[in-house]
Amino acid sequence: QVQLVESGGGLVQPGGSLRLSCAASGFIFSVNTMTWVRQAPGKGLEYVASINPAGGSTDYSDSVKGRFTISRDNAKNTLYLQMNSLTPDDTALYYCARENGYTYDYWGQGTQVTGSA
DSSP: OOEEEEEOOEEEOTTOOEEEEEEEESSOGGGSOEEEEEEOTTSOEEEEEEEOTTSOOEEEOTTTTTTEEEEEETTTTEEEEEEOSOOGGGOEEEEEEEEETTEEEEEOOOEEEEEOO
16 A cells, blocks of 8 residues: 655754655655645644656745755655755644645655754
8 A cells, every 4th residue: 555654853953954754655656746745833734845756846835945955766765855944933744745636645644843942
């Protein structure tokens, strides 16, 4: 079955960096656009970034553009999110999701990122 497993979250000081990973299994990873979505405490889901199947096209929300980089390794079935210049506003549960048409049909369990004040 389809599985997405995030890792790499943690506590980071302002200005610090983290690299999140999302290990995919149970489907042909290289045919789907993949997305990172986050949810801050008490808030709704927020789109972060997406990457096309081949990895040559990326998109970012304005809130992370210039600080975060999404990438993928199709040989390893893994999605990444390199996060630099973190702030307390980046504190959230980060999910990877598989895009299927106009929906996100599978989600991971999330990994917590906490930016200390």
